[in-house]
Amino acid sequence: MTRIVLVHGIAQQFKGTESLLADWYPALSDGVGLASNTRIARNDVSMAFYGDLFRSAGHRGLGVPELDASDVQDGLERELLLRWWKFAAERETGVPGPDVPARLRTPNAIQRALDALSHSRFFAGLSERMLIFSARQVRIYFTEPAKRADIQRRVAEQVTPETRVIIAHSLGTVVAYEALCAHPHWPDLSLVTLGSPLAIRNLVFDRLIPQPTTGYARWPAPVTRWTNIADEGDVVAMVNELAPRFGERVRDLAVHNGARAHDVGSYLTARETGQAITMALKRGNASG
Template sequence: MTRIVLVHGIAQQFKGAETLSADWYPALSDGVGLASGKRIAPSEVSMAFYGDLFRPAGHRGIGIPDLDATDIQGDIESELLWEWWKFTATRDPAVPRPDAPARLRTPNMVQRALDALSHSAFFAGLSERMLIFSARQVRSYFTDPGIRAAAQHRLVAQVTPETRVIVAHSLGTVVAYEALCAHPYWHDLTLVTLGSPLAVRNLIFDRLLPRPIHGNARWPAPVTRWTNIFDEGDAVCLVKTLAPRFGGRISDLSVHNGAAAHDVRPYLSARETGQAIAEALAPGPSGVHAEQG
């Protein structure tokens, strides 16, 4: 009985649905318990896993491929690194500020961005190749129709007539938003987005399907309530609030996740997240009707 569908973000390619569920479930239960005193049974929760779509094909190396500044492909990867650099430089004194007005168009500038990010507290522990590979997953989602469709299908396959709430993190909020827009005959769903980059212009917002019109995105028809939760120090959700672009019905709430600003677990264990989920599960009219035909 899947009442809660979870949707993960990037850099999960070597895990799986069960591994991630085991990681997310305790924090989700803590958040709901803190807010309402209720308990969520494991059987009520399922993970829409799509990380394997980004798993590299077999090669002689171990883990992700060796990548460096010369491997950056296209505007999305370079612009994403640039935006991460700008954001972290404003909040972390250990990160030098970009002193060139131009975007990252050369390997030298890309290398400077990677060097700067490697010294930031936010990206601590991430190697250059992991930073590049993370940016590449975002590019792949938006430029590879097969990956985009397959990721959304993984979510659609988890939604049942008992589903009441979709909880999505990071790139998963993009997957969830587009899948919900593509299934207008579902109804009475609550959407909870955590650390969402949905409102980041050019990189994310302007690439969404359906396309935003005059700077405004379409409201996903099945969603009756949408709570967006962010940490001010989260470099992935560069634009924190979604209501200005997606509609005033969104409740944008700020939380503090400590040093792990983008980590899904402190997002899930926050009272604000638990409250949004508990309200969605409270008795009342609900349910998802699958599309016919």
């Protein structure tokens, strides 16, 4: 019986369902345990895995294409990297911002963004090509309808009449939101979003399906309770509060994840996340 469905974010193409669950399940259990005496059984949880749909075939090394600044496409990829740069520079003294004079050898804005992000605590350890490939996955999701439909199908395959809560992280919050809107007859359930970029105007919010109107998004019909949790330093989320765009029924909560602001493990072990999950399961039991 799958009561909890998990939806991961970008840059998981080299993992799989079980390897992700090996990371998510203990952290989820710790967060719930911190918030209550509830115990989450392993068979209560399933992962809507779609990372393999971004995995490139036939490349050397780790399977990530050999990308550099010249490969960044205009539009969403470029704008996302520039927004990440600006946000990181505003919050980290070690990250030079766009207003800092460029060195003569790096006049290109994208190369400057990549160089600056390499000094960010958030992106520490990520190679230039992985940064670009992460932005590319977001672009692919929003611009390739067949891929978008395949990814949402992975979520739909995991949702059952017993499902009580969907927990989504990063790009996975976009996937979960759109899947919920596309299935208005799913049984009532709760949604917990972690580090969500859903409210980022132009890059994410305005590209959602169904398309928002007059600055407001549609409420996903199956959702009876929506808790959104964000760290103010989360570069991927950028906009911490979803209620202004998705409705006052969204409960926005702030957490502090330390240097790893976007890390899903840090989100899952937070007491606030555990409380949201516990409440969702109790509500589900009461209605069932």
